[in-house]
Amino acid sequence: MCKNKDVLSFKVNKIGDIEKPERVFLVESFNKTLVDPSAVEILNFLPKKFSKIGDVDYTNEIQRALDKNRNIIFPNFPILINDNGLSISSNSTLYFRDKSLLKLKSSNKGSYSILKINNVDNVKIFNPKIEGDRYRRYDTSSKIGEWGMGISLRSSTNITIYNPEVSNCWGDGIYFGMGSIDKPNFNIKILNALLWNNRRNGISIITGKEIFIDQPQIESTYGTNPQAAIDIEPNKPIDLLQQINISNPYTKNNAGYGILIALNSMLDYNKHHININILEHKDVNSKYGLRVAGVISKPKLERLEGSINFVRSNFYSEYENGEPFLFNPNYGLLPVITLEKVNIENKTDKIKDYLNSKIVEDLKMNNIFIID
Known part of the structure; x- marks a missing residue:
């Protein structure tokens, strides 16, 4: 598990998993x-004598159903699929029952996507439940790769996912990335996600425009860095981060960060505009509730335009080594960062005066403003 034992307070069952x-x-x-x-x-x-306990691989049968139909109801029991994953077509609607579950078969791949929403438009998914293979790897000692995703969204438009539950993935619970057609995700809504015990991140946002995430609950992310509940981190300058809106995120017991924003890879010699808004974030007992990473300054790089806004953030920690947020040096190329109405509660005295005047003034010098 995480080296920093003080940060984590997990309940563990017999197979080493973390309780939902x-x-x-x-x-x-x-x-x-x-x-x-x-x-x-x-x-x-499915075959006539199908299994209801998630021990038989039905990937081909499920994919055939998805290819031939645009409105699909999943059965009320777990289904085993392999690391080829399932690809969703445009104009599809998927319904998961209360006991439906897509359960990934043991894999040794460092990269996979269980549910693939790639290069498609107009998809709705209701109540998907997905379980990765974190504790079912062929070689449990192998640490190869970190890109096993529960749900991947790549270059897709007009997608809404209601109440997803994703756990035990080798990489991220939900991943927003670039697909083969080299365009950002657009108009994506993720509502009431519950993500836990994923190895790298709960949600990774690499590129997107008009992304709305409401009431995500993300807990116990640990295993390989950055170990963040939500990581907003482009891979290259052509990635977009415009109108990224996250409301009421609840993050808890994450070994790295509640929310991480790292924009260094977006910098080049052209102007780029970003807009990120995070409202009513509550973090409990993550190592850092929030981190905005600094950037490496090079001659002639253009400063990022736009804004990063946090409104009514709440940070709670029971641990001496838990801190509300981490700011590194070198913010000169980032847009203005505003934290409005920050609340910090800690059972120790370590950060009682975290927002003293000296820190506030230091942050202002780097275009970071804390507003009461």
């Missing part, structure tokens, strides 16, 4: 009356 957290935000259960009448049962594509 109680939901902080209420969500609706599967309701058949809300399902499109044309929706097709995946059961119709």
Whole structure:
């Protein structure tokens, strides 16, 4: 587990897994009356004597159902799929029942995506439940790769995912990246996500425009850096981060960060505009509630334009080594960063005076403003 034992307070069951957290935000259960009448049962594509305990690989059967139909209902039991994952087509709607589960078969791949929403438009997914292979690797001692994703969204448009639950992935719970058509994700909504015990990040946002994430609950992210609940980190200058809006994120017990923003890879010799807004963030007992990483300054690099805004952030820690936020030097090329109405509660005296005048003045010198 994480070297920093003080940061983590996990409950562990017999197989070394972490118990599913109680939901902080209420969500609706599967309701058949809300399902499109044309929706097709995946059961119709399974063999006659199918397994209901998630021990038989039905990847090919499920993919065939997804290819032939645009409205699909998953059965009320776990289904085993392999590391080829499942690809979703444009104009699809998927419904998961209360006990539905996509369970990844043991893999040794360092990179996979269980549910792939890549280069498509107009998709809705209700209540997906996904479990990675973190404790079912062929070689449990191997640390190869960090890109095993529960849900990947790449170069897709008009996507809404309601109440996803993703756990035990080798990399990230949900990943926003660039696909083969080299365009950012656009108009993506993730509502009421519950993500826990994923190895690298809960959510990674590499590129996107008009991304709305509401009430994500992300806990116990640990295993390989950065170990963040939410990591906003472009890979290259052509990635977009415009109108990234995250409201009411609840992050807890993450070995790295509640929220991490690292923009160094976006810098080049052209102007780029970003806009990130995070409202009502609450972090409990992560090592750092928030980190905005500094950048490496080089001659002639253009400063990023736009803004990064945090409004009504709340940081709680029971540990001496837990800190509300981490700011590194070298912010001269970043846009203005504003923290409005920050609340810090800590059971130790270590950060009682964290927002003293000296720190506030130091931050202002680097375009970081803390507003009461």
